[in-house]
Amino acid sequence: MDQRIHEHAAVLVDWSARIEAGDDVVLRVDEGAHDLAVAVAEKLGERGANYLATYASDEVEAAFVGAREGEFEQDPGFEVAMLERADAVLSLRGQTNTAAKAAAPGERRSAYKKSRTRIKELRMDTDWVSTLHPTRAHAQDAGMGYEEYRDFVYDAVLRDWESLADEMARMKELLDAGSEVRLVKEDTDLAMSIENRTAVNSAASVAYDSHNLPSGEVFTAPYDPEGEVYFDVPMTHDGARIRDVRLAFEDGEVVDWSAEVGEHALDDIFATDEGARRLGELGIGMNRGIDRFTDNILFDEKMGDTVHLAVGRAYGDCLPEGQQGNQSAVHVDMITDVSEDSRLEIDGEVVQRNGRFRWEDGFEG
Structure with a gap:
């Protein structure tokens, strides 16, 4: 073996x-x-x-x-x-x-x-x-x-998980202190609230409220999204291939959607229940040991230079004690590549541009 x-x-x-x-x-x-x-x-x-x-x-x-x-x-x-x-x-x-x-x-x-x-x-x-x-x-x-x-x-x-956890703690601190996140790239301009949410430093250990191996993301539970977002990373959900997804949000809910491939699978997802049309997660990939897309969400959503959003269930670890977030029978992650012509803002301040975080070499504010 x-x-x-x-x-x-x-x-x-x-x-x-x-x-x-x-x-x-x-x-x-x-x-x-x-x-x-x-x-x-x-x-x-x-x-x-x-x-x-x-x-x-x-x-x-x-x-x-x-x-x-x-x-x-x-x-x-x-x-x-x-x-x-x-x-x-x-x-x-x-x-x-x-x-x-x-x-x-x-x-x-x-x-x-x-x-x-x-x-x-x-x-x-x-x-x-x-x-x-x-x-x-x-x-x-x-x-x-x-x-x-x-x-x-x-x-x-097989990473140095303690060192990666220390780096990801920087992003967690920014999200925890923030009120609004805005993601901007081609065909994407989406704002969402994160006020009173707690981000998870997903360092591949239950000690960090993290439950995937590999991991390497920082995620939170956004709400009240407004705008449009384009997911250019292909995915497979329940055996169905889905590619080039576009979602439009109004009043916190998906009001329009399309996909070049697999739109019928999106129809099934959004028909699951009321919560399936609302956001449950915003995740920021930070595992640079993952260097290519593989059509497997366990790896792809953790990859550096990516941001993902999930429709459906919100994780309780991100919510204030005693408060329920979005409830749904589904939690479906969709990924967008932010390596070029993109920026991620928290309360108007750019914290990631073209895939580089503000504490990394090569970051342009």
Whole structure:
């Protein structure tokens, strides 16, 4: 087994999830992530934790969703019981067919998601972390050979996370102190409020309220967006390819949308519920170990020189205590490249121009 798989497992268990002796850990294992699951299980055993492995195949889920007639059971009790007991949920992604979910109709997939609202909330109440084991399917999506893709993944995962966390703390401080963010680039001029929000320094560890490995973004929960935004980074959502998305916001809500490819998938997203047409997240990518787009949101949204917005659910970590943000059964990230002819402002002050932050060499104010 590649030694980097064991290093990946160690980062996940020790830095990201902070697993301790006696913790009850659920492993959600994709069909292509077997080797990583073996290495993670070994680390859990060394730490004195307990584990339960579940099989998390998109192909299996699509078969169930497509075949089930009538309403889906709301939050199955056996799964609720498992998550109520869990201290941590580690999702080991690694698909062998990244388009498998497309086998089920879009409206059935949306209905299934809505039926599992509490399941998602319970998982997010644990020390959950999601990561990815490189597979040939993901390499193909990224347009890379398998060996090249493995190098790419481990360059993104095996970082000096403490140093990156210190750098990202600068952006968190700016967002926490700000009232309004404005993003300007070609076909984009969008303003949104961030007053009384708390940004998350997403340094790939639950100690930073961060739940993805790799990570490397600073995100918050914006509201009352006004204007237009163009997302030029292609993406795949529930097996559907989406490209060149344009959204228009009025009174805080998406009022118009289009896509050169996959507009039907946008229709399904925005039809999910009322919250699906409102913003749940503004994220600023800062992981320069990720140097290319791969059609995988786990990596693409963390890449330096990018900004992403998500429609749907807002993360509670960004909200004042006792306050609810935008609620939805979906959280769909869309990415725009800010490496050229762009600026990001906080309260009228430019904090990033053409991908360079104001504390970096080459920044032009």
